[in-house]
Amino acid sequence: MKSSLTRIFWLARLTFLEAVRQRFFAFLIVLGAAMVLSSFAFRFLDFGHGELKFIADFGFGGLFFFGSILALVMTAQLLFAEMDNRTALTLLAKPVSRTEFLIGKFTGIWVVLGLFVFVLSILLGVMLWGRWQELVILAEQSAKVAPQFSLEGVFSHALLQWFRLGVVTSMVLLISTIARTFLFAVVVGAMTIVAGQLQWLAQEALFKPADLNPLSHALLWLASRILPNLQQFNIGDALALDPGAVMSGAVSSALLSGGFYLIAYLFLASLTFKRREI
Amino acid sequence: MSDTSAISVQGLTKDFRVGLRGLKLRAVDNLSFEIPRGQVFGLLGPNGCGKSTTLKIILGLVAPTAGKISILGYPSATSEARQRTGFLPEAPYFHKFLTGRELVRYCARLSGVPTAQLDSAVEEALALAAMSEAGNRTIGTYSKGMLQRIGFAQAIVHDPELVILDEPTAGVDPVGSAAIGKMIHSMREKGKTVVLCSHLLGQVEQVCDRIAIMDRGRLVLEGRVDEVLARRDKHIITVEHLTPAARVAAEAALQSHGAQVTSITHPRRSLEDLFRELVTGSRDA
Amino acid sequence: MKQRASWLLAGVLIWGAGTFSEFSWEKIRPSVPEIGRKEIEPSLGQGVLLGILGGLRNIVADGTWIRSYVYWERKDRAACEALMRTACALDPRSRYFWENTGCVIGYDMAHWEIRRRGGYNKVTREIQDDIFKKYARHGLVVFEEGVKYTGGSPSLLISAGQLSEIKLKDSLLAADYYRRAAESKGAPWFSYFLCAKAYWEGGKKVEAYLWYRKQYIEKLLPMDDGSPDDLNHLRYFEEELNVPFLQRIPRQKWEKRI
Numbered sequence: 012m013k014s015s016l017t018r019i020f021w022l023a024r025l026t027f028l029e030a031v032r033q034r035f036f037a038f039l040i041v042l043g044a045a046m047v048l049s050s051f052a053f054r055f056l057d058f059g060h061g062e063l064k065f066i067a068d069f070g071f072g073g074l075f076f077f078g079s080i081l082a083l084v085m086t087a088q089l090l091f092a093e094m095d096n097r098t099a100l101t102l103l104a105k106p107v108s109r110t111e112f113l114i115g116k117f118t119g120i121w122v123v124l125g126l127f128v129f130v131l132s133i134l135l136g137v138m139l140w141g142r143w144q145e146l147v148i149l150a151e152q153s154a155k156v157a158p159q160f161s162l163e164g165v166f167s168h169a170l171l172q173w174f175r176l177g178v179v180t181s182m183v184l185l186i187s188t189i190a191r192t193f194l195f196a197v198v199v200g201a202m203t204i205v206a207g208q209l210q211w212l213a214q215e216a217l218f219k220p221a222d223l224n225p226l227s228h229a230l231l232w233l234a235s236r237i238l239p240n241l242q243q244f245n246i247g248d249a250l251a252l253d254p255g256a257v258m259s260g261a262v263s264s265a266l267l268s269g270g271f272y273l274i275a276y277l278f279l280a281s282l283t284f285k286r287r288e289i
Numbered sequence: 290m291s292d293t294s295a296i297s298v299q300g301l302t303k304d305f306r307v308g309l310r311g312l313k314l315r316a317v318d319n320l321s322f323e324i325p326r327g328q329v330f331g332l333l334g335p336n337g338c339g340k341s342t343t344l345k346i347i348l349g350l351v352a353p354t355a356g357k358i359s360i361l362g363y364p365s366a367t368s369e370a371r372q373r374t375g376f377l378p379e380a381p382y383f384h385k386f387l388t389g390r391e392l393v394r395y396c397a398r399l400s401g402v403p404t405a406q407l408d409s410a411v412e413e414a415l416a417l418a419a420m421s422e423a424g425n426r427t428i429g430t431y432s433k434g435m436l437q438r439i440g441f442a443q444a445i446v447h448d449p450e451l452v453i454l455d456e457p458t459a460g461v462d463p464v465g466s467a468a469i470g471k472m473i474h475s476m477r478e479k480g481k482t483v484v485l486c487s488h489l490l491g492q493v494e495q496v497c498d499r500i501a502i503m504d505r506g507r508l509v510l511e512g513r514v515d516e517v518l519a520r521r522d523k524h525i526i527t528v529e530h531l532t533p534a535a536r537v538a539a540e541a542a543l544q545s546h547g548a549q550v551t552s553i554t555h556p557r558r559s560l561e562d563l564f565r566e567l568v569t570g571s572r573d574a
Numbered sequence: 575m576k577q578r579a580s581w582l583l584a585g586v587l588i589w590g591a592g593t594f595s596e597f598s599w600e601k602i603r604p605s606v607p608e609i610g611r612k613e614i615e616p617s618l619g620q621g622v623l624l625g626i627l628g629g630l631r632n633i634v635a636d637g638t639w640i641r642s643y644v645y646w647e648r649k650d651r652a653a654c655e656a657l658m659r660t661a662c663a664l665d666p667r668s669r670y671f672w673e674n675t676g677c678v679i680g681y682d683m684a685h686w687e688i689r690r691r692g693g694y695n696k697v698t699r700e701i702q703d704d705i706f707k708k709y710a711r712h713g714l715v716v717f718e719e720g721v722k723y724t725g726g727s728p729s730l731l732i733s734a735g736q737l738s739e740i741k742l743k744d745s746l747l748a749a750d751y752y753r754r755a756a757e758s759k760g761a762p763w764f765s766y767f768l769c770a771k772a773y774w775e776g777g778k779k780v781e782a783y784l785w786y787r788k789q790y791i792e793k794l795l796p797m798d799d800g801s802p803d804d805l806n807h808l809r810y811f812e813e814e815l816n817v818p819f820l821q822r823i824p825r826q827k828w829e830k831r832i
Contacts, residue, residue, distance in 0.1 A: 250605075
């Protein structure tokens with residue numbers, strides 16, 4: 012067990028080093044940061060959402076959008092690079108099982124995504140906190156109600172996003188173990204992310220008292236079981252700007268749900284990867 | 290299966306499914322052979338004969354359709370078998386941002402070299418591959434020969450009993466090729482089993498104890514190099530200071546015993562030997 | 575056998591994860607009002623839009639709102655309402671979207687409908703009134719919805735009260751809205767008078783005076799300037815209702831004699 016963990020650690024370490032050296036990672040983190048920073052300049056364009064909400068929306072949007080692209084492309088690229096360059100051949104000829112190889116890859120990528128999420132969240136948190144302080148003073152001066160803000164909420168959201176990207180990564184790994192080409196893995200992966208964002212529609216339709224024919228019912232049931240509910244991780248607005256609206260235990264149950272998906276997809280990916288000829 | 294075998298292959302068959310209709314393509318057809326421990330074994334054959342597939346199956350990278358393989362008494366593709374095996378793939382590619390030393394260290398970690406022995410194992414492997422000095426350079430700056438040598442170092446860093454080398458000299462100049470030959474010799478001296486897959490028949494002939502030749506997925510010849518290459522109906526006598534009179538006398542003497550001289554030529558050294566004599570080193574060394 | 579068991583286990587894990595997500599979604603759903611809104615569920619387009627946007631909903635809502643003005647200018651009722659409601663759905667906590675959607679539906683769309691039917695000369699007065707009332711009630715539904723998602727915005731309640739008063743000619747309904755506005759957090763100072771006036775005009779004069787008087791003493795009088803305009807209105811009510819002098823609000827030092 013210990014030697015297995017050691018091997019996973021070293022595989023993850025190399026994956027992390029490889030990923031952070033990629034220009035793609037640097038490009039997306041700069042783009043994400045630029046989006047977070049630019050929200051401050053564009054906040055006057057909003058239609059009365061509230062300044063903090065506008066800034067938060069921009070920041071959370073950047074995290075969601077660029078994070079998804081990073082998780083999708085980086086995961087597929089790193090796995091296919093290992094197979095195309097035949098470095099996987101060298102590694103898998105060593106006492107490294109395919110499950111260890113996949114978990115190592117996943118861990119390395121997930122740590123990179125964690126870096127991405129937390130760097131952008133710190134930036135967003137600082138910006139929101141700074142502006143909130145100013146708005147509180149302005150509200151006091153004009154005897155208005157000051158907006159609510161929770162820095163802790165920003166970081167709870169960061170944790171949720173990190174888990175969401177973990178689920179996306181495990182899903183893309185699963186697709187990549189079946190796909191023959193990088194392009195196929197990326198296209199199918201992107202479609203699966205969109206489907207995951209919409210899974211809640213299937214989940215809710217299943218429980219609506221509507222006349223569903225057995226086939227539609229079966230399809231909805233299958234979709235709500237196979238696809239992850241990615242929407243449950245997008246509660247940044249409520250966590251940061253209206254913490255009272257979030258039910259107690261909501262964040263932990265979403266994290267637990269993410270953890271279940273992650274383990275399930277990784278397990279399935281290890282089974283399909285075992286059948287793959289390198 | 291014999292306990293003295295480094296590798297035992299019994300009835301190995303591999304079919305690949307091709308195209309949408311799933312037509313079967315047989316890459317390896319009922320292959321059986323044994324590689325004794327402590328020898329250098331050459332696996333030869335033209336492109337597409339099934340050599341690489343055989344090696345991949347032995348290493349557990351591809352699943353066989355039928356047949357049994359054991360490595361040093363353990364079923365192939367098990368952790369025990371891989372722990373005792375080192376592998377250098379054809380045209381190896383490693384992460385360019387790592388230094389040679391980091392790569393070997395990383396591979397040692399993955400192969401389960403204990404922390405206490407890590408430094409010495411890495412340095413020993415680098416020294417054997419003549420890469421100690423270049424070990425701190427990033428792999429991106431290595432020449433092809435250096436890449437093969439660092440690949441060799443990563444394959445042997447955990448002191449495996451069996452080393453599998455797939456085209457170790459492909460694209461390498463004769464000096465580098467000779468260096469790899471030396472490494473193979475030193476592995477044999479240490480009592481290791483080396484399986485060599487190569488197109489360079491001259492080199493295989495020089496370094497291998499046994500060879501097997503494959504064609505269209507089947508084994509067409511297997512045996513000791515000196516046995517399979519020897520032509521027992523013909524002989525070579527090397528003579529110095531042969532005068533024309535001595536030559537006539539010698540031919541007459543041989544004919545009187547019923548022997549027939551078919552050709553008398555000057556012995557030739559190989560171009561590779563000449564090249565190595567003239568070129569004493571290279572940029573890599 | 576072992577392989578089959580592994581595949582079976584993978585199936586069980588996926589099924590388990592899917593089942594657990596139902597439980598977690600129940601806990602998350604109330605935190606995402608835009609997701610839980612029943613009125614957008616039948617509209618797949620809006621559902622898809624909401625679904626694929628993890629953030630950036632405000633900026634998309636802004637774009638949708640700007641686009642809705644193109645249809646407003648063309649007086650395209652269906653498209654305008656659909657886009658405005660999409661903006662509300664994308665950012666249901668925004669008072670601005672609800673208020674303007676309610677106003678456009680409640681005030682403007684009735685005129686478009688009359689014009690579509692041939693104009694004010696062709697449509698009889700009775701039918702015009704029916705149309706105004708129909709759209710006013712529709713606008714009130716939007717305001718009510720907005721009140722729910724904005725946590726009882728007094729601004730929306732006042733707009734609802736005005737719509738009730740102007741288009742439905744229902745002073746008592748308007749009074750109810752104004753009263754809710756006056757009793758909500760951050761109520762504007764004029765909401766008290768609006769409420770009292772609507773009750774007064776609706777015939778509930780005594781209730782209007784008593785409620786206004788109570789609000790004045792508790793909330794308006796303690797303000798810095800003592801709210802002289804509201805006291806003037808109350809004095810008018812006292813005069814009209816012939817409230818005995820001793821029962822009237824005590825005279826303030828700064829108060830001018832009427």
